Amino acid sequence: MSQLLYYLIIKPLSYLPHSVLYRISDVIYVLMYYGFGYRKKVVFQNLRNSFPDKSEQEIKHIARKFYRHLNDLIIEGVKNFSISEKSACKRMKVLNPELLNAFADKNQSVILVGGHYNNWELLAIALDSQVKHQTVGLFTKLTNAFFNKVVLSSRSKYGIQMIPTKQASRFFTEDSSNNTATLFGADQSPTYSKNVIWTTFLNQETAVAFGTERYAKQYDYPVIYGKIEKVKRGHYTFEMEVITDQPNSLDYGAISIEHTQRLEKQILREPAYWLWTHKRWKRKRKPEEEVL
Secondary structure, three states: OHHHHHHHHHHHHHOOOHHHHHHHHHHHHHHHHHHOOOOHHHHHHHHHHHOOOOOHHHHHHHHHHHHHHHHHHHHHHHHOOOOOHHHHHHHEEEOOHHHHHHHHHOOOOEEEEEOOEOOHHHHHHHOHHHOOOEEEEEEOOOOOHHHHHHHHHHHHOOOOEEEEHHHHHHHHHHOOOOOEEEEEEOOOOOOOOOOEEEEEEOOEEEEEEOHHHHHHHHHOOOEEEEEEEEEEOOEEEEEEEEEEOOHHHOOOOHHHHHHHHHHHHHHHHOHHHEOOOOOOOOOOOOOOOOEO
């Protein structure tokens, strides 16, 4: 069934021009928002808790804009299965590759951290072609083996190396001198088995996974924040900012709090482009855990 879905529907759709795909996106938006209401309860709860000062009308405006953006991401994700390298780089333009390349010229591996804001999937496809580092993406395996295979093939077709999150420690140990730029999406809700930093994010106590900071300190990797901005429908820019090139000089938790605050600034400026369907705040703080 998975193979039929891919080869008879998804793959053929990916060859359609963006203009046609966006018409499909507009139809799906109506069905998703006004029809079956995909995760609307989660989205509205997240928005109300994050923006307690906004009126219900303002919350609904953000929600509608978010669902339009979400359906564009779905359609753009379909397009990624056949998008050319040239088109990918045109639609996800790296504004300041020289910042990253300066570290590559010194054979210095780095960590790139960001959030699920705008089109992170397109970034994975387009980034390696525009920088000198070997880019590396960490991923969680899909339960469907066939789709896991085709999605990985699509993401890595223009150079990025994909590593399962469960193999991250081994990867860093074995490849710590290979001039890599490893991407971390650090805004998902961590399980109770993972070490976290507690901070305030969007007016709520929030657990931030410690992995980005831990690997940076362990291997003395500079930490760079990656900011994806939407220029217009289907077109994005990626701009990088150095958080620190001396991670071990910073206090415990400082890196985690800093990249979280930078993401928050993006969200506050344009809320609709973050992934509001995610249950970001399902992990609750224990009394003995301190908010930094």
